[in-house]
Amino acid sequence: MKPPPFTYHAPRDLREALDLLAEVDGKVLAGGQSLIPLLNMRLAAPAHVVDVNRLPGLSGIEAGPGGVTVGALARQAEVARAGVHPLLGQALRLVAHPVIRNRGTVVGSLVHADPAAELPAVLAVLGGSVRLARRAPGGSSGPAAGRGGSPSPGAVPGGSPGPVVREVAADAFFAGPLESAAEPGELAVSAFFPALPPRSGSAFEELARRxxxxxxxxxxxxxxxxxxxxxxxxxxxxxxxxxxPVVADVSEACGRRPAATVPWEAVVAAVRRAVEPEDDIHASAAYRLHLVGVLAERALREAAARAAAPP
Incomplete structure (x- = not known):
């Protein structure tokens, strides 16, 4: 399989990358673990591909009291090894295979917005956000930025305006299957994953054919x-x-009881009511609905047990 023809660009700094994205109709290449298969299968045919791997300052992983900021070029394997967030680590061990995680980026997975992917669900359940940058109107962009190694917005020498930067919350970022809130001309420069509150536990459970x-x-x-x-x-x-990603707050169904006495059947029923699976070639809607209940009970029990465990 070969991709359709495209013009390849390899900008050396953020200014050049944002200028390119403002002027061409193209796709961003970071890890490429989602984009390259789409190109090879001719499911995407961009006229331009903008490779951002040479951009400095976008590979940071910064943990603070409030949470973790992951730069656009931080590889999934690097984030997993850093051990900066328990739920991120639990999710990343389920992502594809090591060879994919060695190249794939956390932020790239978020922008790809596959509803079957793990990382969008993590951002959604934590109430995180994605930072997007674009060229300022009427001029080229300067060093852009924000938390976690992303560049900081502002003026550049000579008075050129800095990039326009906006932060989009997870509940507004995922717009549909393979569709995010990132607009043409924008580059996702980082993602923020809030820290778990005190006395919290997390878990990720899934079922795949292989x-x-x-x-x-x-x-x-x-x-x-x-x-x-x-x-x-x-x-x-x-x-x-x-x-x-479908987010359900099931606090009320838990009834503010000790974790050992929570009526998990009622909690699971609340989760099932929140989802609307569909039939496809891999599984029926009824089977997926059953799975959600089973997996939700496992994940909630495990998260509650971790929350109750001594520090």
Whole structure:
């Protein structure tokens, strides 16, 4: 399989990359683990491909009290090894195979917005965000930036305007299957994953036909306990059962009980009501609905147990 013809660009800094993206109709190449298969199968035929791998300052992984910022060029394997966020680590071990994670980027997976992928669900359940940059109107862009090694917005020598930077929350970022809020001319420069609250635990459960395949269904969960170790909050995000990650707040269904006495059947029923899976060649809607319930119970139980475990 060979990709359709395109013009290849390899900008050396963010200014040049944003100028290119403002002027051409093209796709961004970072890890390429989603883009290259689409090109080879002729499912995408951009006139231009803009390779951002040479851009400095976009590969940072920065952890702070509030959460983790992952730069656009941080590889999935690097983020997993860094151990900067428990739910990120739990999700990344399920992403494809090591050879894919060695090249694939966390931010690239978010922008690709596959509803069956793990990382969009993590961003969604945590209430994270993606930072997007574009060339300022009427001029070329300067060093752009933000948290976690992304460049910071502002003027450049000579008075040129800096790039326009906006931050899009997860609930607005995923617009549909393979469709994100990133607009033509914009480059995703980083993603922010909020830290888990104190006394919180997380878990990610999924089922795939073969290891490394996209999941038939998957669920990630975050459970937070209060000082008396009663469930104060519980959220899940489901993959493979809707056009975007489906987030359900099931705190009320947990009833602020000790984790060991939570009526998981009622909680699982609330999760099932939140999803609308469809039939396809891999599984029926009914089977996916069943899987969501089974996986949600496993993930919630495991997250609650981790939250209750001694530090």
């Amino acid at each position: 290891h490394g395949d996209y999941a038939l269904a998957g669920v990630c969960a975050v459970v937070t306990l209060d000082e008396d170790l009663h469930v104060a909050a519980a959220r899940v995000a489901c993959v493979g059962v809707g056009p975007v």
